[in-house]
Amino acid sequence: MIRITDFETAMGTAWIVWRSFSDTILEIGLPGTLSPAVFERYGIAPIQAGANETTSEVDDILQAVRLYFAGERNPLLSFWHRLDLGSLTEKQVRVLQAVYAIPYGQTRTYADIAAVIGSPAAARFVGNTMAKNPFPIIIPCHRVIRKDGSLGGFGGGIDLKARMLEMERR
Numbered sequence: 001m002i003r004i005t006d007f008e009t010a011m012g013t014a015w016i017v018w019r020s021f022s023d024t025i026l027e028i029g030l031p032g033t034l035s036p037a038v039f040e041r042y043g044i045a046p047i048q049a050g051a052n053e054t055t056s057e058v059d060d061i062l063q064a065v066r067l068y069f070a071g072e073r074n075p076l077l078s079f080w081h082r083l084d085l086g087s088l089t090e091k092q093v094r095v096l097q098a099v100y101a102i103p104y105g106q107t108r109t110y111a112d113i114a115a116v117i118g119s120p121a122a123a124r125f126v127g128n129t130m131a132k133n134p135f136p137i138i139i140p141c142h143r144v145i146r147k148d149g150s151l152g153g154f155g156g157g158i159d160l161k162a163r164m165l166e167m168e169r170r
Contacts, residue, residue: 002026002042005054006034007062009069011163014137016062017042023057024084027134030156031069057082065137071167073104079138091117095129102143105168109147127152143168 006015012031015038018024029038039046054062061079080100085093098116102108108116110123110130119125130141131153142161146152154161 002044003054004038004042004044005058005062007066009066010071011069011160014065014069016058016065018058019084020055023055023082025058025061025079025082025135025138026084028061028065028137030136030160032160033156061138068137071170083135083138091119091125092129092132094118095126096133096135096139099130099133099141099144100139102140104140107143107145107165109145110152111147113144123147131155 001020002017003020004015004017006013008014009031013034014031015029015034016025017027017029017038019026026042027038036046061082064079085096088096094117095113098113099108110126111120113126114120114122117126126144130144133139133141133155136142136155142154142156142164144152151158151161151165
C-alpha cells in the first residue's frame with residue numbers, strides 16, 4: 001500500500017510517499033509543495049495525509065529531514081538504499097548519484113555534474129533531471145547551481161533554495 005504523510009519542519013510542512021510493505025521511499029516533498037496533484041499521482045484521497053502511521057524506518061527519515069531543516073548537519077546520506085529509483089533511466093540515476101555526493105555546504109554547477117557522469121555537454125539534461133528529482137534533501141539538488149553562480153531553478157522555489165544554501169553555509 002502506498003502512503004503519504006505530511007510532517008512539520010522548521011521551514012514548513014514537508015511530506016513523504018512510501019510503500020508501507022517495504023518502507024521504500026517513492027517521493028519526498030519540500031516544505032510548502034504538497035498539492036492535490038501529489039495525491040492524484042498516487043491515487044490517494046487527500047484526507048489520508050498525515051493520518052498514516054509510520055514505521056520506525058520511515059520515522060528515522062522524517063526525523064533526519066526535520067533535523068536538516070532545523071540547521072543540523074545530519075546523515076541524510078544513509079537513506080539511499082530506501083529510495084525507489086525504478087522509474088528512472090540509468091543516466092538519470094548517475095546524475096542523482098553525482099548530486100548525492102555533493103558535500104554539505106558546497107555547491108556544484110550543472111556542467112560539473114554533467115562532467116562527473118561522463119557527458120560534459122549534458123548540463124541541460126542534468127537540469128531536467130534535477131527538476132524531476134523525487135528525493136530533494138536526500139539527493140540535494142538545491143546544491144546544484146548555474147555556471148554563472150546564480151541559483152537556477154528549484155521545485156520548492158528559489159527563496160527556499162537560497163535559505164537552504166545559506167543555512168548550510170553557517
